[in-house]
Amino acid sequence: MKSILLFLILAFxxxxxxxxxxxxxxxxxxxxxxxxxQVKDYEAHLSISVNGDKAPMTGAVSFKTPxxxxxxxVQPPDQVIAFDGTTLTVYIPSYRAVxxxxxxxxxxxxxxxxxASAEGLRMMKRSYTFAFETSPSPxxxxxxxxEMVVRLTLNRRTVSEGFRTLKLSVNxxxxxxxxxxxxxxxxxKLVFDFSAIKVNQGIPDxxxxxxxxxxxxVYNNFLFKSDNQ
Numbered sequence: 001m002k003s004i005l006l007f008l009i010l011a012f013x014x015x016x017x018x019x020x021x022x023x024x025x026x027x028x029x030x031x032x033x034x035x036x037x038q039v040k041d042y043e044a045h046l047s048i049s050v051n052g053d054k055a056p057m058t059g060a061v062s063f064k065t066p067x068x069x070x071x072x073x074v075q076p077p078d079q080v081i082a083f084d085g086t087t088l089t090v091y092i093p094s095y096r097a098v099x100x101x102x103x104x105x106x107x108x109x110x111x112x113x114x115x116a117s118a119e120g121l122r123m124m125k126r127s128y129t130f131a132f133e134t135s136p137s138p139x140x141x142x143x144x145x146x147e148m149v150v151r152l153t154l155n156r157r158t159v160s161e162g163f164r165t166l167k168l169s170v171n172x173x174x175x176x177x178x179x180x181x182x183x184x185x186x187x188x189k190l191v192f193d194f195s196a197i198k199v200n201q202g203i204p205d206x207x208x209x210x211x212x213x214x215x216x217x218v219y220n221n222f223l224f225k226s227d228n229q
Contacts, residue, residue: 023136025152028170029125035175036118040065041203046113047193061113061194068208069114082210089210098212099222113192115166116177127161128154138172141179147171149178 041064049056059073073079080091083103090099114120124130133151141147149169156164162184169179176199180192212218 025131025136028132028136028150029121029130029152032170032175032177033118033121033125036116036121039118039176039199041201042116042197042199043201043203044194044197046071047191047195048113049191049193051189056191062203062207063113063117064203064205064208065117066119067114067117068205070208070210071113080210082208084205084208084210089212091210091212091216096213096216098216098218100218100220101222115180116192116194124154124166127158128156128166130154133167141169147178 041062043060043062045058046061047056047058055075057073057079058075059071059079062068062070067083068085069081069083071081073081076092076094078091078093080089082089086102088101088103091097092099115124130152133153136150138148138150141149150172152168152170154166154168163182164185165183167181168177169181170176171178174197176194176197178194180194182190182192184190
């Protein structure tokens with residue numbers, strides 16, 4: 001009887017220790033938020049695919065708090081998306097067209113790339129419920145099995161969100177987002193891959209100011225009419 005009692009006590013102690021080691025999705029997300037709060041700027045290689053494109057868009061992304069963003073694409077060649085804090089600019093060289101939109105301090109046209117920021121995480125926390133996809137344990141990243149990531153699933157709280165579901169693949173050591181998968185209302189799947197991430201490089205504001213080619217045609221307020229008009 002004493003042996004059985006001792007075994008039960010030891011078993012209970014082990015279970016208690018394991019319970020203390022379990023990280024909840026809320027706690028893990030809070031760790032991510034703390035990490036991104038320390039990120040003043042970052043640059044990375046970015047790949048964007050839609051519905052499993054075999055030829056995804058690729059390029060270099062630069063971000064600086066609170067909302068400066070620039071993507072210089074390699075594919076499509078020379079295409080640029082830039083947000084300088086008030087104006088979103090999209091250069092499409094194949095059409096010699098510059099699309100410009102005044103959007104205040106909300107880069108609505110920057111897409112999922114802007115989600116990988118402190119403000120992006122705050123928006124996710126307000127607008128989505130989140131849970132581990134299966135468990136808090138890291139799993140191999142699809143397409144790159146040597147990389148281990150923690151997988152989170154986010155479901156929107158209201159119908160006003162552009163993505164009905166988001167899935168995040170997060171580096172368990174750095175707490176930085178490696179991949180964002182998003183499903184739109186029309187069930188299109190967008191995937192944003194971030195690799196070779198470098199943080200706090202001291203990126204100057206001037207990087208986010210885009211001077212369009214003089215030969216390009218400029219189309220202002222292509223998304224919606226500016227409040228200033």
